[in-house]
Structures are given as structure tokens and as C-alpha cells.
Amino acid sequence: MNQNPAARLDGSVRVVGAGLLGASIGLGLKARGVDVILSDASRAGLNLAVDYGAGRLPHEGDDPALIVVAVPPDATASVVAAELAAYPTATVTDVASVKVAPLAELEALGDTLGTGDLARYVGSHPLAGRERGGAIAARADLFIGRPWVVCPRPEVPRERVGLVEHLILDLDATPVTLAAEEHDAAVALVSHAPQMVSTLMAKRLDGAPASALALAGQGLRDVTRIASSNPELWVQILSANAPAVVEILRAFRDDLDDVLRALGDVEASGARRALAQDLAAGNAGVAGLPGKHGQDRRYxxxxxxxxxxxxxxxxxxxxxxxxxxxxxxxxxxxxxxxxxxxxxxxxxxxxxxxxxxxxxxxxxxxxx
Known part of the structure; x- marks a missing residue:
């Protein structure tokens, strides 16, 4: 980030949830000179984020233009509803990694929300994170260059969607527009199913001989890196996006069954060719990843x-x-x-x- 760059956002931003994402948003916006108000159910977590420089404690009379809800998926809808009620002029977004379920919960609240309140809600999700959680792991540069999905709905005024896009651009992320259903299908493929694949591979290491673990190289570490993520959080994420994740894992299971059959009789006609085709298909899949982290032939x-x-x-x-x-x-x-x-x-x-x-x-x- 440049030194003291001008912010696109005008006015205060309230961040509810002072964990990794919330505190990182606060740090990034503070670097732009934005007034960041932090709130968290945990007083200790809130004080840590404030001491870390991610924002300030709430004051009576705060009137934020934008509210970012950065709480676990199970609590997202209820917190968004509470923020819409408490701040009747603010635009409210969230950073939950599923979008269909929170929106359905909010729509189910119906008459308990004020007239037009849902037109002030814009779902969003930054594709950024770390293996460690909490404010202590927060970084002002966490979102730089990362895609940040915005899920606008027809009834939401353009200026409110624009406010969320200004947030994203102020954090040097890249706005990507998707419908909520498209988003959930996409993250099932690129995030949620890979989490389970990594986790199940890492599970094989539990109780493995120390002599085997001593041989572990970067390949194994790459495959299992995300397996150290928070189990409680991931139970919520996977449960909320279960149908899309199940579809991908079933296809993965079918591919794995094919590999098991080929390895079960590797001398059988076509077995080696089947293995080679799977390996080549993996090469093609990796080559399709954008940017530096795919097998980018530009480097x-x-x-x-x-x-x-x-x-x-x-x-x-x-x-x-x-x-x-x-x-x-x-x-x-x-x-x-x-x-x-x-x-x-x-x-x-x-x-x-x-x-x-x-x-x-x-x-x-x-x-x-």
C-alpha cells in the first residue's frame, strides 16, 4: 500500500467481529485514514484488536456509513439483522464464505425487519485468509490482489453496492460480481472441497511413524497446509454449503475409485494409461489456475x-x-x-x- 493514500470511502466504517478478517479490514482501512469502529462479543478480543491498531471502541452517537459483519457463518444473519435495525441509514455487508444461507435466513425474518432494510444489505466475501485466526494474525495487506466477491440483488440501490466496492478497492482487493448461488458453487470447488481433501490427507499423518514424517517435503506440506484451519468454523462453512460440496466430493470419490481400480491391478490392460490420463488431467487443471500460483508459463x-x-x-x-x-x-x-x-x-x-x-x-x- 502507498503511504497515506486517499480513501474512496467517506465516513466511518463499523466492523463487527474483530478476528482475522475483521481486524485485517480495520488495519487496511486505518492505513487509508478511515475512521474504523470495532465491535466484538469478546471484550478481550476487541481490546486486542484495538491495541493492535485495527480501530477504536464504539462511541455513543456513532453513525457509520458502512457496516462490515465479520462473524462466523452461523451468526451472520442474526448479526446483520441487528446491525440493520441499530443503524437505519447504514449499508451493511458481511464477509461470510457462504452467501445463499445467510440471505435465506434474512429473508425468512420477513416482517421483523423494517421496511426496505434488506435493500441496505449487500452480501460479499473476500477470498483471503490465513491458517491462524484472531486479531493477532491480522494484516493490513491481507486482501491485496485477492478477489472479493460482491453479490448484489436487483432491489439493492446501485449506490449501496458501490459503497461495498469502494471498501474492496480501498483494501486493494479486486471486486468480482456473482449471484449468491454462483458464488457458493464456485467456492465449493476452489475452497470448501479442497479443505476436506487436505484435511483427510492430513488425517493419514496422525499416528504415522516418526521415521516417515521426517521425510516429509514441501509437496506434503503444500497438500496439508490448510488442514490446520479451525474445525469449529469449518463445520459451519461446510454445513451451510453442503449440497455444492457434496457434488464435488462425490465426483472426487469417483475419480479416486478409478485410481484404486487401476492400482489394484496395475498390469491389467489400460491400467497404466488410465493413471497417466488422470495425472495429465491434473496437470491441465493446475495449468488453468490464474496468476503466479498456477503453473504459469510466463515465469x-x-x-x-x-x-x-x-x-x-x-x-x-x-x-x-x-x-x-x-x-x-x-x-x-x-x-x-x-x-x-x-x-x-x-x-x-x-x-x-x-x-x-x-x-x-x-x-x-x-x-x-
Missing amino acids: ASVVVMVDDRPGELGRLFGELGEIGVNIEDLRLEHSPGAQIGLAEIAVLPEVKTRTIDDLSARGWRIAG
């Missing part, structure tokens, strides 16, 4: 051997800056007890040869 890889000493990785980054090479992506691998680690750096193809030559001249060892 070339340089693997540098880094001695296991304090400051060596920082020195590598510093020298890459000195030779004018931008790190497009980075992957680190270090085996326990090894005296070196491997830093796989993604660079533009046109600078790969120069990067290798310049780093080698400075004494760095290039692997491969």
Missing part, C-alpha cells in the same frame, strides 16, 4: 541453495534486488537437519540466464 524457475544460517535468505533477497531481478513467486524447501535449504524463485524468462550468472558470480550455488 521461469531458478533454484538457489541457501546455507542454513541466520540472515542468508535475507541476503539472497537483497542481492536479487541489487541485480534488478523481481521475485514473481517463491517456494522454500528445507529438510529437518539439512545444512542447506532450497529457494525456488520464479522470475521472468528473459532474466533467468542473467539471474543465474549474476548470482553465481556472487557465490550462490544454483541447483540443477
Whole structure:
């Protein structure tokens, strides 16, 4: 983020829920000079977020233009309804990772909401997060470059949708417009089903021999990274989006059954070809991911051997800056007890040869 950039938002923003997402929103908006009001059911959590600099405590007479509800999915609808009632002129959005269920709950409240209240609600969801939760893990840059889905409805005035888009742009995220049903189907594929696949693979590690775990490399860590996420939160998310997740996991199960049959008799006619086709299909799927984190052919890889000493990785980054090479992506691998680690750096193809030559001249060892 730039130093003291001007905010698009005008007026105070109230953030309800001072956990990872709420506190990160607060930190990002505060960096823009926005007045952020924090609220949380946990007094200790609220005080931590305030001390961390994510916003201030509520004052009598606060009149926020925008309210962001950042509470677990099971509580989202009730908190949104309470905020709509408490602040009759504010636009209210939420950051829950499911959109159909909260909207259905709000619509079911019917007459208990004031006339036109639902026209002030705009569902949204940032595709950003970390394995750790709570305000202590919050970051002002959490949303930079990340997609943030907005789910407008025909009855919502354009200016209220625009206010949520200003929030997203002020946090340097990218607004994406989807209907609630489209959103839930999409996140089932790219977030919710992968969570279960990662979790079930990590479950195989529980009780595994220490001699096997000692061999674990970056591949296993990549597959199981998100398995350390909060179980209570994920029970809520998966329950709220169960039909879409079930559809994907059933297809995954069918693919897994095919693999089991092929491996069960790997010498049978067509078995090896079936395995090869599945592996190639996986290659194609990864290649379709946008940006740096897919197998993006725009970047070339340089693997540098880094001695296991304090400051060596920082020195590598510093020298890459000195030779004018931008790190497009980075992957680190270090085996326990090894005296070196491997830093796989993604660079533009046109600078790969120069990067290798310049780093080698400075004494760095290039692997491969």
C-alpha cells in the first residue's frame, strides 16, 4: 500500500467481529485514514484488536456509513439483522464464505425487519485468509490482489453496492460480481472441497511413524497446509454449503475409485494409461489456475541453495534486488537437519540466464 493514500470511502466504517478478517479490514482501512469502529462479543478480543491498531471502541452517537459483519457463518444473519435495525441509514455487508444461507435466513425474518432494510444489505466475501485466526494474525495487506466477491440483488440501490466496492478497492482487493448461488458453487470447488481433501490427507499423518514424517517435503506440506484451519468454523462453512460440496466430493470419490481400480491391478490392460490420463488431467487443471500460483508459463524457475544460517535468505533477497531481478513467486524447501535449504524463485524468462550468472558470480550455488 502507498503511504497515506486517499480513501474512496467517506465516513466511518463499523466492523463487527474483530478476528482475522475483521481486524485485517480495520488495519487496511486505518492505513487509508478511515475512521474504523470495532465491535466484538469478546471484550478481550476487541481490546486486542484495538491495541493492535485495527480501530477504536464504539462511541455513543456513532453513525457509520458502512457496516462490515465479520462473524462466523452461523451468526451472520442474526448479526446483520441487528446491525440493520441499530443503524437505519447504514449499508451493511458481511464477509461470510457462504452467501445463499445467510440471505435465506434474512429473508425468512420477513416482517421483523423494517421496511426496505434488506435493500441496505449487500452480501460479499473476500477470498483471503490465513491458517491462524484472531486479531493477532491480522494484516493490513491481507486482501491485496485477492478477489472479493460482491453479490448484489436487483432491489439493492446501485449506490449501496458501490459503497461495498469502494471498501474492496480501498483494501486493494479486486471486486468480482456473482449471484449468491454462483458464488457458493464456485467456492465449493476452489475452497470448501479442497479443505476436506487436505484435511483427510492430513488425517493419514496422525499416528504415522516418526521415521516417515521426517521425510516429509514441501509437496506434503503444500497438500496439508490448510488442514490446520479451525474445525469449529469449518463445520459451519461446510454445513451451510453442503449440497455444492457434496457434488464435488462425490465426483472426487469417483475419480479416486478409478485410481484404486487401476492400482489394484496395475498390469491389467489400460491400467497404466488410465493413471497417466488422470495425472495429465491434473496437470491441465493446475495449468488453468490464474496468476503466479498456477503453473504459469510466463515465469521461469531458478533454484538457489541457501546455507542454513541466520540472515542468508535475507541476503539472497537483497542481492536479487541489487541485480534488478523481481521475485514473481517463491517456494522454500528445507529438510529437518539439512545444512542447506532450497529457494525456488520464479522470475521472468528473459532474466533467468542473467539471474543465474549474476548470482553465481556472487557465490550462490544454483541447483540443477
